[in-house]
Amino acid sequence: MKKILALVLVMLFVLPLAAACKKDDASKPDVKGEGVMTHAEYIAAALDTQVIIETYVQAKQSWWEDKATVYTQDKDGAYFLYNMACSEADYAKLTPGTKIKVTGYKSEWAGEVEIIDATFEIEDGNFVAPALDVTALLGTDTLIDHQNEFVSFKGMTVVASKGADGNEAPFLYSWDGSGEDGSDLYFNVSLGGNTYTFTVESYLCDASTAVYAAVKNLQIGDKIDMEGFLYWYEGVNPHITSVKAAG
Amino acid sequence: MSRRIKRLSLCLAALLLLSVLSGCHGSRGLPAFEIPASFDDGRPIEITFWAKNDTNKTQTTIYNRAIEGFEKRYPNVHVSIRLYTDYGKIYNDVITNISTGTTPNVCITYPDHIATYLTGSNVVTPLDALFADPAYGFGGSELRFDGPDADEMIGKFLDECLIGGEHYAVPFMRSTEACYVNVTMLESLGYELPETLTWDFVWEVSDKAAEKDADGVYLANGQKTMIPFIYKSTDNMMIQSLAQRGAGYSTADGEVLLFGEETEKILNDVAAHTATGAFSTFKISSYPGNFLNAGQCLFAIDSTAGATWMGSHAPHADISPDKFVEFETAVLPIPQADPAHPKMISQGPSVCIFNKADPQAVLASWLFVQYLLTDEVQIAYAQTEGYIPVTRKAQESAEYRDYLSRAGEEGELYYDVKIAATKLLLDNIENTFVTPVFNGSASLRDAAGQLIENTAKSVRRKETVDDAYYAKLYDDVRSLYRLDQLGGRGAAAGRETFGPLPATSVCLLSGIAAVWIAMGAFLLADRLRKKKSARK
Numbered sequence: 001m002k003k004i005l006a007l008v009l010v011m012l013f014v015l016p017l018a019a020a021c022k023k024d025d026a027s028k029p030d031v032k033g034e035g036v037m038t039h040a041e042y043i044a045a046a047l048d049t050q051v052i053i054e055t056y057v058q059a060k061q062s063w064w065e066d067k068a069t070v071y072t073q074d075k076d077g078a079y080f081l082y083n084m085a086c087s088e089a090d091y092a093k094l095t096p097g098t099k100i101k102v103t104g105y106k107s108e109w110a111g112e113v114e115i116i117d118a119t120f121e122i123e124d125g126n127f128v129a130p131a132l133d134v135t136a137l138l139g140t141d142t143l144i145d146h147q148n149e150f151v152s153f154k155g156m157t158v159v160a161s162k163g164a165d166g167n168e169a170p171f172l173y174s175w176d177g178s179g180e181d182g183s184d185l186y187f188n189v190s191l192g193g194n195t196y197t198f199t200v201e202s203y204l205c206d207a208s209t210a211v212y213a214a215v216k217n218l219q220i221g222d223k224i225d226m227e228g229f230l231y232w233y234e235g236v237n238p239h240i241t242s243v244k245a246a247g
Numbered sequence: 248m249s250r251r252i253k254r255l256s257l258c259l260a261a262l263l264l265l266s267v268l269s270g271c272h273g274s275r276g277l278p279a280f281e282i283p284a285s286f287d288d289g290r291p292i293e294i295t296f297w298a299k300n301d302t303n304k305t306q307t308t309i310y311n312r313a314i315e316g317f318e319k320r321y322p323n324v325h326v327s328i329r330l331y332t333d334y335g336k337i338y339n340d341v342i343t344n345i346s347t348g349t350t351p352n353v354c355i356t357y358p359d360h361i362a363t364y365l366t367g368s369n370v371v372t373p374l375d376a377l378f379a380d381p382a383y384g385f386g387g388s389e390l391r392f393d394g395p396d397a398d399e400m401i402g403k404f405l406d407e408c409l410i411g412g413e414h415y416a417v418p419f420m421r422s423t424e425a426c427y428v429n430v431t432m433l434e435s436l437g438y439e440l441p442e443t444l445t446w447d448f449v450w451e452v453s454d455k456a457a458e459k460d461a462d463g464v465y466l467a468n469g470q471k472t473m474i475p476f477i478y479k480s481t482d483n484m485m486i487q488s489l490a491q492r493g494a495g496y497s498t499a500d501g502e503v504l505l506f507g508e509e510t511e512k513i514l515n516d517v518a519a520h521t522a523t524g525a526f527s528t529f530k531i532s533s534y535p536g537n538f539l540n541a542g543q544c545l546f547a548i549d550s551t552a553g554a555t556w557m558g559s560h561a562p563h564a565d566i567s568p569d570k571f572v573e574f575e576t577a578v579l580p581i582p583q584a585d586p587a588h589p590k591m592i593s594q595g596p597s598v599c600i601f602n603k604a605d606p607q608a609v610l611a612s613w614l615f616v617q618y619l620l621t622d623e624v625q626i627a628y629a630q631t632e633g634y635i636p637v638t639r640k641a642q643e644s645a646e647y648r649d650y651l652s653r654a655g656e657e658g659e660l661y662y663d664v665k666i667a668a669t670k671l672l673l674d675n676i677e678n679t680f681v682t683p684v685f686n687g688s689a690s691l692r693d694a695a696g697q698l699i700e701n702t703a704k705s706v707r708r709k710e711t712v713d714d715a716y717y718a719k720l721y722d723d724v725r726s727l728y729r730l731d732q733l734g735g736r737g738a739a740a741g742r743e744t745f746g747p748l749p750a751t752s753v754c755l756l757s758g759i760a761a762v763w764i765a766m767g768a769f770l771l772a773d774r775l776r777k778k779k780s781a782r783k
Contacts, residue, residue: 163304176563178306178330179302180330235567
């Protein structure tokens with residue numbers, strides 16, 4: 001009887017503690033391991049220097065020949081991992097929220113700041129970033145501070161895209177309409193008189209995904225809300241992962 | 248039949264079965280293609296065409312128009328197109344589909360890639376017999392369109408499709424690399440544009456253009472971003488530099504000569520000028536054209552097939568219009584080691600035909616490939632970029648000569664930088680070269696570029712680049728691309744000499760011979776015995 005009572009007491013003590021710990025994963029600030037940079041230190045690091053970070057997988061873009069391209073984020077900002085060394089078996093383990101420690105080199109390609117030539121190890125911890133609404137930051141110099149983060153855009157209007165053949169359409173397969181089903185989708189959305197080009201990157205969201213189908217169904221004039229990753233290519237070029245009618 | 252003979256027969260049957268089974272192993276491919284006596288237009292034939300475009304809508308429109316024109320002439324043939332923008336992706340998909348027997352019928356590709364496809368049995372159709380066929384070959388009597396005769400194909404380009412002495416592809420378009428120069432910036436630095444660029448000149452001017460003031464602003468352009476010299480394809484950079492210096496890259500039969508003294512000298516140049524901030528690559532920084540058009544690059548080396556992305560008024564652009572700056576663009580051959588003997592790469596898409604169980608499908612594929620060589624397709628496609636047609640018939644046509652004469656006229660079609668890039672190649676066809684093709688040559692090409700990429704990255708990361716560095720780099724690259732497994736394995740996969748028979752085969756064949764000899768001896772002995780009995 002004493003044993004049972006002791007067990008119950010232990011359980012009563014441990015369970016709330018475990019629940020609190022789990023909750024803390026999302027609410028507590030990141031405590032970095034030894035030798036690991038904070039996001040601010042990563043931002044301050046010079047290009048072509050070695051960086052060591054701890055971050056959480058948000059979305060996987062591609063895997064090919066033992067190289068993975070992954071969107072990741074900690075509680076302070078994002079890190080785009082380009083062609084990181086990764087076996088196919090390890091790639092399967094990189095589910096949204098998975099914590100990883102990454103060692104690589106900070107680099108910039110066409111305006112996109114990323115980590116290349118990286119290796120990683122999986123650590124304990126889990127965090128999935130909520131989408132940050134950056135609609136009001138479009139066209140401002142501060143938008144780039146959120147590069148690669150999971151973000152949302154609200155109440156934007158689909159405007160015509162013009163293909164190389166001069167025809168107008170709500171979206172194009174590839175940048176000039178030269179692609180086909182399965183290619184990247186390009187579409188224009190406007191807000192406050194400014195027009196921006198958004199992309200459904202076919203490696204990140206292929207033709208079988210809901211967002212791919214949703215963009216194919218867009219009509220000029222539709223008002224939409226979107227979520228995606230704030231990718232950069234010679235300027236802001238969001239990689240959209242969800243589209244729905246503006247709420 | 249005596250028991251002894253029965254036993255011998257059983258042994259023989261077993262040996263024969265074994266030999267048949269061992270013959271089956273590894274040769275599950277299709278039978279070799281044989282040209283049908285006539286094209287069957289009485290039943291539907293489906294063919295698939297995997298095509299590569301430069302993310303260019305006009306090019307995809309031309310492919311579709313070619314299909315329409317072909318299907319009009321051969322109504323029973325239906326061509327389905329699948330579009331790619333990357334040779335590497337086509338290569339990967341073809342490799343995957345060879346194992347499942349689902350290759351396309353017709354495919355745009357590089358000869359380097361075909362060498363790998365040929366490792367299978369009868370996977371790719373050899374074309375020499377088709378070329379020469381009186382009815383369906385070049386200029387054949389039964390063609391329903393005006394294609395080129397054999398002597399109207401540019402021989403140098405056709406030879407690029409030879410693998411192990413046999414043609415496995417035909418050229419579709421040809422391009423080379425060009426150096427797109429911001430002449431305005433060059434002159435502002437106190438230099439004059441020479442007739443031929445040399446490496447020494449390009450390095451010297453690039454170092455000068457990399458100078459900054461105390462605030463980190465480049466003196467050459469007044470901006471905080473400047474990469475004076477950017478190379479798009481570093482594998483080409485290494486291959487052409489070696490060829491210009493007369494140094495080895497590989498032998499025709501696949502022996503790797505890449506890791507020689509001249510390679511280290513080239514890498515030393517790369518290291519030195521990366522250190523000054525004068526040099527970078529596409530893989531490290533981005534497309535040369537983006538920097539060139541923004542006034543952030545002096546020498547941009549890219550394919551002539553990328554000419555529409557180059558210059559102040561480039562019709563195609565990835566940067567926003569406000570980033571463009573105004574400057575004069577010159578289009579010159581790539582820098583040379585010996586200007587008196589210029590050397591530059593010949594590149595561009597070729598077309599191969601995959602073998603199929605239905606010879607009529609292969610014949611239909613060949614007819615379609617020839618249709619891609621008609622003036623209509625050749626001229627239209629060549630005009631989309633700095634490509635040149637691969638037939639003399641198209642190159643010498645009035646329509647094409649007129650096009651070339653109208654550089655600078657209104658509209659994208661006559662974009663002057665594009666036509667200058669085209670003329671560069673037309674004037675230098677005899678100065679172009681290709682590297683040997685063998686199973687593994689695609690990996691060797693990747694390795695050549697990787698040497699430059701790694702060296703440039705290491706310098707940017709402040710690593711020490713010295714003899715020890717190169718020794719490790721060579722080992723790493725050899726291992727990464729498995730180059731140690733290539734050495735001299737024969738000119739082409741599928742065309743290899745097979746060497747002495749393995750011991751098991753020798754045993755098997757000897758066994759068969761021994762059985763036949765034993766059977767013969769037994770029969771002879773039996774007959775002699777019967778004769779002796781008869782005499783008794």
